[in-house]
Amino acid sequence: MSSAQVTERQAPPAKREITTLPRFSDRVFRGVVSLMSMSSLVILSLIGIFLAYRGFETFRSQGIHFLTSPDWLSETDASGKVIYKFGMSAMLIGTLLISIVAVIVGVPLSVLAALFLTFYAPNSLKKFFVTIVDVMAAFPSILYGLWGFFVLSPMAEYWAKLINKYFGWFPAFHVDDPSFNSSPFIAGLVLSIMIIPIVTSVSREIFSQTPLDRIQAAYALGATRWAMIRTVALPFGASGIVGGAMLGLGRALGETVAVYSVLNIVYKINWHVLYGFGGNVASMIVSKWGEASFTEAKALLAAGLVLFIMTLLVNMGANSIVTRTIKSGR
Amino acid sequence: MNDENTNSQGDDMSTSTPSVLSSVAQNRAAHHEANSAPMGSGLEARGVHAWFGKHHALENVSLDFNPGTVTALIGPSGCGKSTFIRTLNRMHEFIPSAAMAGEVLLDGKDIYSSGIDVTQIRLKIGMVFQKPNPFPSMTIGQNVLAGLKLAQLKHDNKEELLEQSLTRAGLWNEVKDRLGVSAGGLSGGQQQRLCIARSLAVNPKVLLMDEPCSALDPGSTLRIEDTISELSKTMTIVIVTHNMQQAARVSDYTAFFLSDGGPGQMIEVGPTSEMFSRPRDQRTENYVSGRFG
Ligand SMILES: Nc1ncnc2c1ncn2[C@@H]1O[C@H](COP(=O)(O)OP(=O)(O)O)[C@@H](O)[C@H]1O
Ligand SMILES: [Mg+2]
Numbered sequence: 001m002s003s004a005q006v007t008e009r010q011a012p013p014a015k016r017e018i019t020t021l022p023r024f025s026d027r028v029f030r031g032v033v034s035l036m037s038m039s040s041l042v043i044l045s046l047i048g049i050f051l052a053y054r055g056f057e058t059f060r061s062q063g064i065h066f067l068t069s070p071d072w073l074s075e076t077d078a079s080g081k082v083i084y085k086f087g088m089s090a091m092l093i094g095t096l097l098i099s100i101v102a103v104i105v106g107v108p109l110s111v112l113a114a115l116f117l118t119f120y121a122p123n124s125l126k127k128f129f130v131t132i133v134d135v136m137a138a139f140p141s142i143l144y145g146l147w148g149f150f151v152l153s154p155m156a157e158y159w160a161k162l163i164n165k166y167f168g169w170f171p172a173f174h175v176d177d178p179s180f181n182s183s184p185f186i187a188g189l190v191l192s193i194m195i196i197p198i199v200t201s202v203s204r205e206i207f208s209q210t211p212l213d214r215i216q217a218a219y220a221l222g223a224t225r226w227a228m229i230r231t232v233a234l235p236f237g238a239s240g241i242v243g244g245a246m247l248g249l250g251r252a253l254g255e256t257v258a259v260y261s262v263l264n265i266v267y268k269i270n271w272h273v274l275y276g277f278g279g280n281v282a283s284m285i286v287s288k289w290g291e292a293s294f295t296e297a298k299a300l301l302a303a304g305l306v307l308f309i310m311t312l313l314v315n316m317g318a319n320s321i322v323t324r325t326i327k328s329g330r
Numbered sequence: 331m332n333d334e335n336t337n338s339q340g341d342d343m344s345t346s347t348p349s350v351l352s353s354v355a356q357n358r359a360a361h362h363e364a365n366s367a368p369m370g371s372g373l374e375a376r377g378v379h380a381w382f383g384k385h386h387a388l389e390n391v392s393l394d395f396n397p398g399t400v401t402a403l404i405g406p407s408g409c410g411k412s413t414f415i416r417t418l419n420r421m422h423e424f425i426p427s428a429a430m431a432g433e434v435l436l437d438g439k440d441i442y443s444s445g446i447d448v449t450q451i452r453l454k455i456g457m458v459f460q461k462p463n464p465f466p467s468m469t470i471g472q473n474v475l476a477g478l479k480l481a482q483l484k485h486d487n488k489e490e491l492l493e494q495s496l497t498r499a500g501l502w503n504e505v506k507d508r509l510g511v512s513a514g515g516l517s518g519g520q521q522q523r524l525c526i527a528r529s530l531a532v533n534p535k536v537l538l539m540d541e542p543c544s545a546l547d548p549g550s551t552l553r554i555e556d557t558i559s560e561l562s563k564t565m566t567i568v569i570v571t572h573n574m575q576q577a578a579r580v581s582d583y584t585a586f587f588l589s590d591g592g593p594g595q596m597i598e599v600g601p602t603s604e605m606f607s608r609p610r611d612q613r614t615e616n617y618v619s620g621r622f623g
Contacts, residue, residue: 216459218480227480231479232465
C-alpha cells in the first residue's frame with residue numbers, strides 16, 4: 001500500500017448530456033410509429049372518459065347500491081313516477097363464477113397443450129397445431145356460443161349432474177332444484193375453450209425460452225421428458241403461466257355473445273355454479289341495450305365502465321407479469 | 331522459485347513444448363499406476379459418424395475407453411470433440427435433425443440398440459457441461475440430489491449421499507454450512523464442482539466432461555483437475571479440453587481430433603505421455619507442439 005495522500009477532494013464535473021442527432025428518415029419513422037402507438041392509448045382513454053361521463057349520473061343516483069344490489073328494474077310508484085333501481089351485483093358475481101370456471105378448466109388444458117407443442121410434438125405436427133390454435137383465436141365468439149348451446153350444453157348438463165351428485169356437499173356445487181341447463185358452469189366451459197388460444201400461445205412462448213443448458217442438465221441426469229418438464233420447464237414458466245392465465249381471465253371477463261347464447265340471464269344472485277341461471281356484466285349490457293330507455297342506457301354505460309376498469313386492471317397485471325418473466329429469463 | 335514452478339505449469343499454450351508436456355504426463359501416469367484399482371465401466375465407440383442435417387460433422391471414430399482411465403479428447407475447435415462426446419451418452423439426439431451411425435458399447439452392450447431405456451444409459455454415463463448449469467430455483471443440497479428426483483431413484487440415506495457426492499467433487503468443506511442456500515450464489519468454479527457432485531450422486535460408471543474448465547479461473551481449474559484425478563480411481567472419465575497442459579496433467583490416454591474442412595476425424599490415440607513425446611502422425615505433432623490450432 002502506498003501512503004495515502006490527503007488531498008482536498010474536488011467536486012466532480014457536471015455530467016455531460018450525451019445526444020445524437022437522428023437522421024431525418026429516422027425521425028419521420030419514429031414520429032409515425034409513436035403516433036400510431038399513442039393512438040391506441042388515446043382511443044382507450046377516450047372510451048374510458050366517455051363511459052365515465054355518461055355513467056356518472058347513475059353512480060350518483062344509485063350510489064353504492066349500483067355495485068351491491070342485484071335488482072335491475074324500474075317501478076312506477078303510486079304517484080305515477082318511474083323509479084329506477086340499478087344494481088349489478090348479481091352480474092358481478094356471475095362474471096366471477098363464469099371466469100373462475102373458465103380459468104380452472106381452460107388454463108390446465110392450455111398449459112398441457114403448450115407443453116405438448118413445445119416438448120413433444122414433432123415439427124410438422126407442431127406447425128399444424130399452432131395454426132389450429134391461431135384459427136381458434138380468430139373464430140367469432142357467436143360460433144362458440146352456438147356450439148356451446150347445441151353441442152356442449154347437453155353433455156355439460158350430464159357432467160354437472162355428476163358433479164352435483166358426488167360433490168354436492170360443497171356449497172358452490174349445490175342446486176336448489178334439478179335445473180342444470182344454462183348454468184354459469186356451462187357458460188364457463190364455453191369460455192374455457194375460448195381462452196385456450198391466448199393462454200396456450202403465451203405459455204408456449206414462455207416454455208420455448210426454457211434455458212437449454214438446464215434442459216440438458218436434467219436429461220444428462222437420466223430425466224424422462226416429464227421429469228424434465230416438472231423440474232425445469234414448469235418452475236421456469238410458472239409466473240409466465242400465471243400471467244397467461246390472467247390474460248385469459250381478461251378475455252373471459254369481457255366475453256359477451258357466447259355467454260349470452262348459453263346462459264339463462266336472471267337478475268338474482270346465484271353462487272351455485274351448476275344451477276341454471278346467472279349472467280355476466282357484458283351479456284347483461286347486450287341483453288338490455290336494445291330496449292333500454294335513456295336512463296337505463298346510462299346505467300348500462302356505467303356498468304360498462306365497471307367492466308372496463310376490471311378488464312384493464314387484470315390485463316395490466318397480466319402483461320406486467322408476462323413481460324417481467326420474459327425479461328428476467330428466470 | 332515457486333514462481334518459476336508455476337510458470338512452467340502455466341496454462342499458456344504457446345510456451346509449452348512436447349517434452350514438458352510429456353514429462354507432466356509421465357508424472358500423472360506414475361501417480362495413477364500407484365493409486366488405482368481400475369473401476370468404472372468400459373466404453374467403446376465403434377465407427378461412430380455424426381451429422382447435423384446434411385452436415386457430416388464426425389467421421390468413423392473408433393475409440394476404446396478402458397475402465398478406470400481418463401481419456402482426453404484434444405483438437406482445434408470445430409473438429410467434432412463435443413459432437414463425439416455427446417454421442418457417448420445419447421445427448422446428441424436432442425439436437426433437431428441430428429443423426430448418427432455406428433455403435434457405442436457400454437460394458438459390451440450397444441447403447442443405441444432398440445429396446446434400451448435411454449434414461450438408464452444417461453444415469454450410467456454422466457455428463458458435465460462447458461458452462462456450469464446448476465438449477466437456479468434449487469438449493470445447493472437439492473441440486474446435488476436433483477438426479478434422484480429426476481430419475482425417480484430411491485436412496486435410503488440422502489444425507490450421506492449428499493456429503494459423499496460433495497466430498498468426491500471437492501466441494502463439501504466450502505458448502506457444508508449452507509446446503510440450504512440457493513446455488514446461484516456460488517462462484518463459477520464452485521458451481522461447476524456442484525454440477526460434478528450432482529452427476530456423481532446418481533453413481534455413474536462413466537463421466538463425460540466437455541471442456542469443464544474453459545469458463546473457470548486457473549485456481550478453480552486446478553481444483554477440478556484434482557477432483558478428476560481423485561474420481562478416476564473409481565470411474566471412467568472422458569474429458570474434452572482445449573488446454574494441452576490439462577490433458578497432460580489429468581489423462582492416461584489422449585485422442586487427437588482434426589477436421590480438414592470436411593467431417594472431423596480421430597487422427598491418433600495413445601498413452602498421453604507418448605502422444606506428447608513421440609506422436610506417430612505429423613499433424614498430431616504439429617498440434618501438440620503448438621504449430622497450429
Ligand atoms: N447444434 C449444431 N447444429 C449444427 N451444426 C453443429 C451443431 N453443433 C456443432 N455443429 C457443427 O459440428 C462440427 C463439430 O462441432 P463441435 O463438435 O462442437 O466441435 P468442437 O467441440 O470440437 O469444437 C462443427 O462444424 C460445428 O459447426
Ligand atoms: Mg466443443
